[in-house]
Amino acid sequence: xxLLLPLSKSSKWGFAQPLPLALYAVGFIGLFAWFRWEQHPAxxxxxxxxxxxxxxxxxxxxxxxxxxxMFNNNYVxxxxxxxxxxxxxxxxxxxxxxxxxxxxxxxxMMFMSPVSARISTRYGGRTALWIGALAIGTxxxxxxxxxxxxxxxxxxxxxxxxxxxxxxxxxxxVVMSYVPANEAGSANALGTLTRSxxxxxxxxxFAALLSSLTTLHDxxxxxxxxxxxxxxxxxxxxxxAAAALAFSLPLTPSILDQRR
Numbered sequence: 001x002x003l004l005l006p007l008s009k010s011s012k013w014g015f016a017q018p019l020p021l022a023l024y025a026v027g028f029i030g031l032f033a034w035f036r037w038e039q040h041p042a043x044x045x046x047x048x049x050x051x052x053x054x055x056x057x058x059x060x061x062x063x064x065x066x067x068x069x070m071f072n073n074n075y076v077x078x079x080x081x082x083x084x085x086x087x088x089x090x091x092x093x094x095x096x097x098x099x100x101x102x103x104x105x106x107x108x109m110m111f112m113s114p115v116s117a118r119i120s121t122r123y124g125g126r127t128a129l130w131i132g133a134l135a136i137g138t139x140x141x142x143x144x145x146x147x148x149x150x151x152x153x154x155x156x157x158x159x160x161x162x163x164x165x166x167x168x169x170x171x172x173x174v175v176m177s178y179v180p181a182n183e184a185g186s187a188n189a190l191g192t193l194t195r196s197x198x199x200x201x202x203x204x205x206f207a208a209l210l211s212s213l214t215t216l217h218d219x220x221x222x223x224x225x226x227x228x229x230x231x232x233x234x235x236x237x238x239x240x241a242a243a244a245l246a247f248s249l250p251l252t253p254s255i256l257d258q259r260r
Contacts, residue, residue, distance in 0.1 A: 067198025
């Protein structure tokens with residue numbers, strides 16, 4: 001909370017003021033103290049030494065990056081759909097209509113989970129992970145240009161969610177392939193936490209972005225189109241970085257055996 005609050009309020013508070021700097025300090029000190037504490041118990045809640053090994057560390061970084069993009073895909077799209085029609089990019093939809101536009105995207109993510117399972121079974125979770133991340137990144141590249149109509153926005157969200165379904169479906173398998181069986185539960189829990197952390201950072205960062213690039217309409221500040229396009233561009237860069245990191249992960253013994 002102490003890390004996310006000053007980030008979300010950066011357009012009002014600034015970055016170099018005493019209050020946000022103090023909150024950042026509290027957050028980082030608390031995080032450091034937790035890491036130190038977890039290294040002492042005989043049976044820690046999270047095995048920090050194991051999680052610091054490169055395969056798991058990279059996988060969790062990928063989780064943060066993908067969580068960032070996944071949340072942005074829905075969060076920013078809802079703001080775009082509900083923007084007033086008087087601005088060039090607005091559609092003035094209701095909350096219910098915005099939800100209905102995003103419904104096919106949710107179904108797309110669900111239907112891609114079996115595809116992720118097949119890729120993981122045949123080629124390994126690592127392959128499914130980088131393919132999913134690459135699909136997310138390439139879809140986000142297209143999203144800044146798919147803002148001219150409601151159906152384009154809905155299609156763009158669905159395209160990203162197809163990649164999310166593949167990548168998120170593969171992550172537990174990737175994690176379990178790098179840890180002993182007795183650490184699988186805590187390792188997967190930490191993986192879920194990293195994805196949630198990425199989503200939390202995304203909500204704060206894009207709230208700051210949308211509130212800083214605005215235009216005045218009927219006495220209210222409305223996010224400009226460039227703010228949405230920057231948000232999609234940032235997510236594209238991070239998702240492609242996640243794909244590169246996932247591709248760099250070492251092959252597991254089972255996949256190496258299949259290739260011999």
